[in-house]
Amino acid sequence: MTGCAKRCKQGLVKFVMSLHKLITGTLNKDKIDDDFEMSVVCHRPEGLDKLEAHSNFSKRELQVLYRGFKNECPSGVVNEDTFKQIYSQFFPHGDASTYAHYLFNAFDSTHSGSIKFEDFVMALSILLRGSVREKLQWTFNLYDINKDGYINKEEMTDIVRAIYDMMGKYTYPALKTDTPRQHVDAFFQKMDKNKDGVVTLDEFILSCQEDENIMRSLQLFQNVM
Amino acid sequence: MAAGVATWLPFARAAAVGWLPLAQKTMPKPPVDKKSRSDEILFVNVSGLRFQTWKNTLDRYPDTLLGSSEKEFFYNEETQEYFFDRDPEMFRHILNFFRTGKLHYPRHECIQAFEEELAFYGIIPEIIGDCCMEEYRDRKKENQERLAEDTEAENAGDAPLPPGATLRERLWRAFENPHTSTMALVFYYVTGFFIAVSVIANVVETVPCRPIKGSIKDLPCGEKFSVAFFCMDTACVLIFSFEYLMRLYAAPSRCDFARSVMSVIDVVAILPFYIGLVMPENEEVSGAFVTLRVFRVFRIFKFSRHSQGLRILGCTLQSCASELGFLLFSLTMAVIIFATVMFYAEKGTKGTNFTSIPASFWYTIVTMTTLGYGDMVPDSIAGKIFGSICSLSGVLVIALPVPVIVSNFSRIYHQNQRADKMRAQQKVRQARIRMAKKGATNAFLQHKEDGGLQDGDSGSTALCVKNRSAFEHQHHHLLHCLEKTTNHEFTDEVTYSEVCMTDSVGFRTSRSTSLSSQQGATTSCCSRRAKRRAIRLANSTVSVSRGSVQELDTLHITKTPAGTQYPQSRSSLNARTEDLKLNCDDYTAAIISIPTPPANTPDESLPNSPAIPGILRNSRSNTYNIQETVKISSL
Numbered sequence: 120m121t122g123c124a125k126r127c128k129q130g131l132v133k134f135v136m137s138l139h140k141l142i143t144g145t146l147n148k149d150k151i152d153d154d155f156e157m158s159v160v161c162h163r164p165e166g167l168d169k170l171e172a173h174s175n176f177s178k179r180e181l182q183v184l185y186r187g188f189k190n191e192c193p194s195g196v197v198n199e200d201t202f203k204q205i206y207s208q209f210f211p212h213g214d215a216s217t218y219a220h221y222l223f224n225a226f227d228s229t230h231s232g233s234i235k236f237e238d239f240v241m242a243l244s245i246l247l248r249g250s251v252r253e254k255l256q257w258t259f260n261l262y263d264i265n266k267d268g269y270i271n272k273e274e275m276t277d278i279v280r281a282i283y284d285m286m287g288k289y290t291y292p293a294l295k296t297d298t299p300r301q302h303v304d305a306f307f308q309k310m311d312k313n314k315d316g317v318v319t320l321d322e323f324i325l326s327c328q329e330d331e332n333i334m335r336s337l338q339l340f341q342n343v344m
Numbered sequence: 345m346a347a348g349v350a351t352w353l354p355f356a357r358a359a360a361v362g363w364l365p366l367a368q369k370t371m372p373k374p375p376v377d378k379k380s381r382s383d384e385i386l387f388v389n390v391s392g393l394r395f396q397t398w399k400n401t402l403d404r405y406p407d408t409l410l411g412s413s414e415k416e417f418f419y420n421e422e423t424q425e426y427f428f429d430r431d432p433e434m435f436r437h438i439l440n441f442f443r444t445g446k447l448h449y450p451r452h453e454c455i456q457a458f459e460e461e462l463a464f465y466g467i468i469p470e471i472i473g474d475c476c477m478e479e480y481r482d483r484k485k486e487n488q489e490r491l492a493e494d495t496e497a498e499n500a501g502d503a504p505l506p507p508g509a510t511l512r513e514r515l516w517r518a519f520e521n522p523h524t525s526t527m528a529l530v531f532y533y534v535t536g537f538f539i540a541v542s543v544i545a546n547v548v549e550t551v552p553c554r555p556i557k558g559s560i561k562d563l564p565c566g567e568k569f570s571v572a573f574f575c576m577d578t579a580c581v582l583i584f585s586f587e588y589l590m591r592l593y594a595a596p597s598r599c600d601f602a603r604s605v606m607s608v609i610d611v612v613a614i615l616p617f618y619i620g621l622v623m624p625e626n627e628e629v630s631g632a633f634v635t636l637r638v639f640r641v642f643r644i645f646k647f648s649r650h651s652q653g654l655r656i657l658g659c660t661l662q663s664c665a666s667e668l669g670f671l672l673f674s675l676t677m678a679v680i681i682f683a684t685v686m687f688y689a690e691k692g693t694k695g696t697n698f699t700s701i702p703a704s705f706w707y708t709i710v711t712m713t714t715l716g717y718g719d720m721v722p723d724s725i726a727g728k729i730f731g732s733i734c735s736l737s738g739v740l741v742i743a744l745p746v747p748v749i750v751s752n753f754s755r756i757y758h759q760n761q762r763a764d765k766m767r768a769q770q771k772v773r774q775a776r777i778r779m780a781k782k783g784a785t786n787a788f789l790q791h792k793e794d795g796g797l798q799d800g801d802s803g804s805t806a807l808c809v810k811n812r813s814a815f816e817h818q819h820h821h822l823l824h825c826l827e828k829t830t831n832h833e834f835t836d837e838v839t840y841s842e843v844c845m846t847d848s849v850g851f852r853t854s855r856s857t858s859l860s861s862q863q864g865a866t867t868s869c870c871s872r873r874a875k876r877r878a879i880r881l882a883n884s885t886v887s888v889s890r891g892s893v894q895e896l897d898t899l900h901i902t903k904t905p906a907g908t909q910y911p912q913s914r915s916s917l918n919a920r921t922e923d924l925k926l927n928c929d930d931y932t933a934a935i936i937s938i939p940t941p942p943a944n945t946p947d948e949s950l951p952n953s954p955a956i957p958g959i960l961r962n963s964r965s966n967t968y969n970i971q972e973t974v975k976i977s978s979l
Contacts, residue, residue, distance in 0.1 A: 183383055186398070190443070191352065209356050222359050239355070246358035254361055261362045282363060306366060327365055336364045336371040 162195035164236040174240050175248030181240065188236055196233040199223050213287030221281060225261040254337055255324045269317040275303045387425035388439075393432035394425070401442050408466040410442065434461040441467065449476035455483045490762070515594035532650070535587055539646050542580035546640050549573050581617040584610065584643075606649060613643040656760060660753040667752075671745040675712070678741055682708045682734040689726040696723065712738025791820050 164170065164185070171178055192201065199220065206219040226234050226242050245253050260266070264274045279299045286294065310318045310326045327333045364371070386402065388395040388410075405411040420427045428435070434453065438461065441447040449458065449472055462469050472480050509517075518528035549566030566573050588610045595601035616636040648654040661668070683704035690698040697720040698704050707720040711734050722731045 179383075183400070186400075187352070205352050206356060209353070222362070225362070243355060243358055246361050247354075255365075258362050258365060262365075279366060282366065302366065302368070305368065310365070323365070330365075332367065332370045333364050336367065337361070339371055339374050 162235055164195070164240075170237065170240055174244035176240065176244060184240060184243070185236060188239060196235050197239075198233045202226075202234065210285045210287075212289070213285045215285045217281035217284055218278075221261060221264065221278060224264070225257070251328070251334070251337055252324060255327050256320065259320050259323050269319055270323070271317045272303060272307060275306060275318075276300065279303050279306075387423075388435075389420075389423070389425045389427045390430055390432040390435040391428070393435070395435065395439055397439060397442070404442060404445075405467075408442075410438075410465060412466075414466070430464060431457070431461060434458065438462075438465050438467065441471075446473040447471050447476075448473060449480040449483075451479060455480070455487050489759075512594050513596075515590065516596060519591055519594060531587075535583065536647070536650050538580050538583050539643055539650075541576065542584075543641070543644050545573060545576050545580075546643075577617065580643075581614050584614045584646075588614065606646075609642055609645045612639050613646060616640055652760065656753070656757055659756050660749065663756065664749045664752045667745045667748045671742070674741050678712060678734075678737060679705055679708045682712070682730065682737075685730045686722060686727060686734070689730050690722055690724055693723045693727070698722075698727075708734060711735045713742060714739060787820075 167178060167181060170176075170181055174181070176184070189195065191197075191205070197205075202223050203216045203219040206222065207215040209215070223234065224230075226238055228238055228241070242257070245257050249257075259270070262270045262274060262278055264277060276299060279302050283294060283299050283302075288294075307316075307318070309330070310323055312322045312326065384399050385396050386399050388397065402410045402415075409415055415426050418426045418428055434450075434457070437448060437450055447467065447469075459469060469480070518525055518531070522528040522532035549569075550564050552562040553565040553568045555561055555563050588607070591607070591610075592598060592601060601607055616639050619636060648658060683701050686707060687698050687701045687704045690696045690704075698707065704720075707722075710717050710720075711731060714735060716735075722728050
């Protein structure tokens, strides 16, 4: 909301300025670059040594990661729109923006509205090199949209629906409207141990550790880097 | 998918952890990543300019030359770098594409050179970034237009007519390109003269002449000398009608011709006369007829066939149709607005000229175009204020679209100039190429005459050899091999034509006999000599003009059971092989020209093209296998 009001004020100021210019007849061109400069924020990550200490990556891996990151985002930060755009490119069939939104919130641990390289590295470090508990904790954090420590059915439905959106329209068998709901019900049946309608972190971790499939799948992405 | 996003793929895969607890089935196995993950710096040497980049950068776009294994072809082991013999300036842009994912078009480069570089490196030009796309497209369109003009100009009909053209085609050509024949030129000038005469007659007949005796009033010349003018008019119309009918007859597509602008102008020019002939003499109808005579002035448009400038003007107006339309529309709007304003401003004034809004239109137009006749002038103060605003805005509105029209005219005019220049240039270029070709063949013939092809006579050849480069040596050797293959020699045009004339009759008989039962070295020798004299592989142009020499690309040798057919030809073929002294030993197939297989019937008279019985020599077997019949497939 604050961004919107700020933009409105800026627009009004510009209009008044241009009217003034029209009447007084100055020949200076509008300073278009003023606006542009304000939105470009440059961010530098903390040193390589510190990052290496905090994450599970080696120096070389961090270098590769940073080069790719900096290439895509020369300013050093990723905002949500860019993030959505990038993520959507991996899923051209459907609409990945909702899920990307949740992912963005999960990555943006400091809730600053943009992902810096440190956030990127920390998240990747957990997901690729972390322990099983850390991974499950991260996943719980992803599902918990309002970050209150509990996953309720609505949050889960949102997440599941977002995931199904990524599939797009053309699936086999065809998607029915209540498929997400059924999926959520199945999930809750498995995860909610005390049947109180919400899933806590401990319930979540416990249920996942009992499930063979999940345990096996967690080892899937180890060699991504 | 933009390959630049490939750097985010690991992250996207990592984020897939979020799906795992939800999954109802087991996940598939991940792909095994065989290639080494370590990143290395690659050296790329482009014509001396050394570039260095990460291997990952190049791997981003695997369907280009640099991103795929194709670059291994350019790897230089000694210097441990990839060497490309291409433009280093352009390579900068290519490499930037890999680095940033955006392809930029350098404005100072030739567009074709740029496209060629892109094609070499396997990058499609469609991915040029938005910042440069418009410039690229404009330049490309300009280039294509220019090339299209060239081909159009070539096909424009300056090429000579095929000899078998009908009268109709010749007539059409004469009409469209008058400078091709003198008759056409004469006709062109005659029609031009008559157009001018007709237009001048139209003009002069309205000039007042001295009145005939006994009358005071001034008479227009047309009525005084009505007979003379009528005769002149008739003559002109007759010529124009004749011309139109001829064009209609000669046109390749009469429908299209009848619909073209020039034909419409022609018809409109001559129609009033015929209508006038048919029209009865009563008063009311002849009033309408008089207005028809106005259309006679359209004859002046017939000049556009004669003048290129007029055509350019017409073209310009056509291409600026939208600008003109805009001009008209904005003028109309402004006229209506100001006329209304002026009318209401002047309404109160007594005896004003601004009697109605349409009456004010005239004032507005005269003021906006800054003519200012002064026949209608505002009196009230409001009227004067609005009148001044009207004239100021008029200047603006009219001045705006004019530069666009001017620039269009200039562009089309320059295009025309360029087309003419290009045609002249092409002719010079073709002439130069032809001279170069002739020079090459002459060099070979000269070489032969100097005895350079003689084996073993190194003394005399030493002098000639000195003046030739290695390339020439090899080239001449190749031509020599070809001669030996076909058992014929190269010669020049003069010799060929004179020999052809004399030997054509005698040649045929001698050849048929050679294919018949005659054997022995003498006959074959004679026949070969005759053949050598008569049949020449001179310039390719000569052979083409002779007609149907077919070049065969493949030969099939089929084995037939021994002794079945053609004993006669067998001997002749045998004899011929022995007489051949071939220097080039290792070739297995030869390109021969032959209209029909010589082994079919001995007495078959070959078609009128100079057939060259070809011999296939198998390098492996020195003895010609008689059982093999040569079946020649003509493609």
